[in-house]
Amino acid sequence: MALSQPPVPINSAATTSSEQTKATLKDVATLAGVSVATASKALNGQPKVNADTRVRVQAAALQLSYVPNTFAQSLISGKSNSIGAITSDFQGMFCTPILIGAEDELGAASNTVLLANARGDATLERNHLDYLLSRNVDGIILINDKTTPRTPMIIPNGIPAVYAYAPSTNSDDCSITSDNVGAGRMVVEHLLSCGRSKIAIIGGDQKATASGKAALDRLEGYTAALHEAGLEPAGPVRFSDWSEPWGRAATRMLLDQGVDFDAVICQSDVIARGCLDALKERGLSIPRDVAVVGHDNWMNVSLGSAPPLTTVDNNLEQIGHRAARALLDAINHKPHHGVEYVPCSLVQRESTIPRG
Amino acid sequence: MALSQPPVPINSAATTSSEQTKATLKDVATLAGVSVATASKALNGQPKVNADTRVRVQAAALQLSYVPNTFAQSLISGKSNSIGAITSDFQGMFCTPILIGAEDELGAASNTVLLANARGDATLERNHLDYLLSRNVDGIILINDKTTPRTPMIIPNGIPAVYAYAPSTNSDDCSITSDNVGAGRMVVEHLLSCGRSKIAIIGGDQKATASGKAALDRLEGYTAALHEAGLEPAGPVRFSDWSEPWGRAATRMLLDQGVDFDAVICQSDVIARGCLDALKERGLSIPRDVAVVGHDNWMNVSLGSAPPLTTVDNNLEQIGHRAARALLDAINHKPHHGVEYVPCSLVQRESTIPRG
Numbered sequence: 001m002a003l004s005q006p007p008v009p010i011n012s013a014a015t016t017s018s019e020q021t022k023a024t025l026k027d028v029a030t031l032a033g034v035s036v037a038t039a040s041k042a043l044n045g046q047p048k049v050n051a052d053t054r055v056r057v058q059a060a061a062l063q064l065s066y067v068p069n070t071f072a073q074s075l076i077s078g079k080s081n082s083i084g085a086i087t088s089d090f091q092g093m094f095c096t097p098i099l100i101g102a103e104d105e106l107g108a109a110s111n112t113v114l115l116a117n118a119r120g121d122a123t124l125e126r127n128h129l130d131y132l133l134s135r136n137v138d139g140i141i142l143i144n145d146k147t148t149p150r151t152p153m154i155i156p157n158g159i160p161a162v163y164a165y166a167p168s169t170n171s172d173d174c175s176i177t178s179d180n181v182g183a184g185r186m187v188v189e190h191l192l193s194c195g196r197s198k199i200a201i202i203g204g205d206q207k208a209t210a211s212g213k214a215a216l217d218r219l220e221g222y223t224a225a226l227h228e229a230g231l232e233p234a235g236p237v238r239f240s241d242w243s244e245p246w247g248r249a250a251t252r253m254l255l256d257q258g259v260d261f262d263a264v265i266c267q268s269d270v271i272a273r274g275c276l277d278a279l280k281e282r283g284l285s286i287p288r289d290v291a292v293v294g295h296d297n298w299m300n301v302s303l304g305s306a307p308p309l310t311t312v313d314n315n316l317e318q319i320g321h322r323a324a325r326a327l328l329d330a331i332n333h334k335p336h337h338g339v340e341y342v343p344c345s346l347v348q349r350e351s352t353i354p355r356g
Numbered sequence: 357m358a359l360s361q362p363p364v365p366i367n368s369a370a371t372t373s374s375e376q377t378k379a380t381l382k383d384v385a386t387l388a389g390v391s392v393a394t395a396s397k398a399l400n401g402q403p404k405v406n407a408d409t410r411v412r413v414q415a416a417a418l419q420l421s422y423v424p425n426t427f428a429q430s431l432i433s434g435k436s437n438s439i440g441a442i443t444s445d446f447q448g449m450f451c452t453p454i455l456i457g458a459e460d461e462l463g464a465a466s467n468t469v470l471l472a473n474a475r476g477d478a479t480l481e482r483n484h485l486d487y488l489l490s491r492n493v494d495g496i497i498l499i500n501d502k503t504t505p506r507t508p509m510i511i512p513n514g515i516p517a518v519y520a521y522a523p524s525t526n527s528d529d530c531s532i533t534s535d536n537v538g539a540g541r542m543v544v545e546h547l548l549s550c551g552r553s554k555i556a557i558i559g560g561d562q563k564a565t566a567s568g569k570a571a572l573d574r575l576e577g578y579t580a581a582l583h584e585a586g587l588e589p590a591g592p593v594r595f596s597d598w599s600e601p602w603g604r605a606a607t608r609m610l611l612d613q614g615v616d617f618d619a620v621i622c623q624s625d626v627i628a629r630g631c632l633d634a635l636k637e638r639g640l641s642i643p644r645d646v647a648v649v650g651h652d653n654w655m656n657v658s659l660g661s662a663p664p665l666t667t668v669d670n671n672l673e674q675i676g677h678r679a680a681r682a683l684l685d686a687i688n689h690k691p692h693h694g695v696e697y698v699p700c701s702l703v704q705r706e707s708t709i710p711r712g
Binding site for chain 1: 438441445449451452455456459463468469470471472473475487488491599600601604626629630633654656657659660661662
């Protein structure tokens with residue numbers, strides 16, 4: 001179509017900037033010289049509109065920067081094109097990256113995300129779910145800040161749900177979580193490749209309510225990889241909490257008890273920070289005397305420490321992507337079942353590999 | 357109404373658990389023995405329904421755990437009872453607590469939050485805005501991760517918007533942000549009350565693109581409070597970035613240049629962590645020799661350090677509450693204008709006050 005032959009008459013009143021007044025479907029119909037019903041059919045891709053008319057209506061919509069009212073469209077399609085996301089954390093360190101990944105995937109499929117934060121409270125989560133269902137969401141993503149399996153929610157009317165990070169205990173549900181066992185193997189294999197063999201382990205909190213599944217799954221990975229190399233952990237493996245003071249205390253205990261080690265695997269970056277401090281206060285050099293590995297890749301903690309920490313990235317955005325993809329599949333009647341594990345990535349920095 | 361006289365007949369088919377099949381308005385009408393139109397009017401509080409009928413319908417709705425379809429309701433009221441929230445950060449450290457506060461306030465008023473994350477990209481923000489508007493949101497909250505003023509968005513059709521954390525540069529807009537000047541005063545007054553008077557300052561990043569406004573506003577507060585006490589900062593005030601390595605470097609520079617100081621104000625907790633390490637490596641005791649203050653109250657950083665950090669909490673949830681309140685007011689035709697400042701809180705720990 002040549003630019004010298006505009007498909008529709010230029011109407012200065014109708015072309016007022018969309019920044020000022022939003023064009024309606026009626027404006028589009030007027031500009032295209034068709035009825036509102038015809039304009040609607042043309043824009044919604046219905047077959048009973050002839051090609052010329054469709055082109056005229058689309059050109060008018062483009063000229064007016066017409067934004068279709070998806071709210072009304074959804075009444076026709078029976079779908080709301082919206083997804084309810086229920087998160088559970090306070091600071092957003094785990095849920096935000098998962099949400100970002102989910103939003104990318106859903107946004108690409110023109111879905112809106114309706115957000116609710118249950119803050120770990122089951123009753124609040126139930127209330128949020130009822131509320132989101134009353135907004136006619138097409139599906140639900142339940143995002144937790146732990147990988148410990150959770151009680152599934154009972155969701156009426158066959159509306160699909162996907163569990164992200166904390167898998168559902170019902171194996172028929174679709175869950176996307178982190179491969180903590182694989183992460184454990186990965187860390188040991190890295191340390192072995194750096195020539196370390198006397199590897200101590202400082203655990204986080206092994207209680208189910210405090211990411212205990214992650215602590216135990218990672219331990220399973222460490223011990224399997226050590227065993228394959230004919231090794232055992234150096235000294236006892238202790239668990240307490242995910243804090244930096246615990247990292248300091250556990251490291252001092254290893255040193256005071258005369259455990260012979262050339263590497264420490266800490267189950268979080270925060271624990272690793274405490275470990276670094278306790279090693280340095282005894283005059284030990286990292287990584288020359290002892291290599292240290294964390295977990296989580298929290299930039300503020302892992303990148304700011306001296307030396308910067310080798311750590312494990314949980315690939316949380318990827319978990320969000322996969323969960324959203326699985327949910328869209330379920331909405332399109334191709335549900336996934338069971339737990340899918342997203343591999344972690346090792347981020348190698350100076351706490352295990354000296355620079356230069 | 358006595359329990360022995362149920363207001364409506366018990367219908368075992370209709371009372372199937374709401375977990376299995378969701379009750380419809382038709383089920384409620386059938387159970388109450390009225391038409392669907394009457395049931396709808398009774399539940400929506402319309403005046404032309406007599407009191408007996410209203411009670412019967414409400415009891416039926418209760419018995420069936422009927423969840424009204426707000427999606428259809430909104431078509432009648434012309435409001436969607438949904439709010440679009442556009443956030444901007446990657447890790448959620450700032451935006452998540454603001455969102456939590458906003459959600460609490462909006463949820464109490466039965467509004468759904470539609471979420472979109474623009475990740476600091478203006479084009480993506482514009483696209484998200486258009487999309488949220490196409491979902492007929494009643495208002496928009498724009499949440500940024502910095503307090504540096506931002507270019508306002510042009511929002512069509514008089515749909516209200518509120519800016520949270522980063523205020524709009526248009527003083528006619530409503531913005532809710534943090535009182536960084538007040539926070540600066542608060543920190544100096546605390547150190548003076550602890551008997552410190554030789555107060556060094558380590559700045560963050562003063563560039564507008566990197567929370568520069570927060571750095572400069574806090575400095576304004578420090579210098580005003582020092583000036584009132586007849587004091588000046590100890591040594592030069594330097595800016596670089598918000599990192600821990602910068603905290604270490606800046607502290608070493610103060611020590612190497614022989615600056616006489618008994619306290620250091622660090623413009624973030626992460627900077628303060630670096631400062632603590634640099635002081636300790638020179639054999640200084642905190643807070644005996646030097647008191648250290650951070651900013652942000654990021655628990656992992658401030659609570660885990662040795663000693664735990666006195667810091668400033670930005671009260672981000674409160675900012676979210678106030679922004680949501682202002683938006684609801686604007687939707688109800690009582691718009692706020694200009695910038696509202698939410699006071700910060702000082703969190704006092706052992707880095708300025710010895711325990712016991």
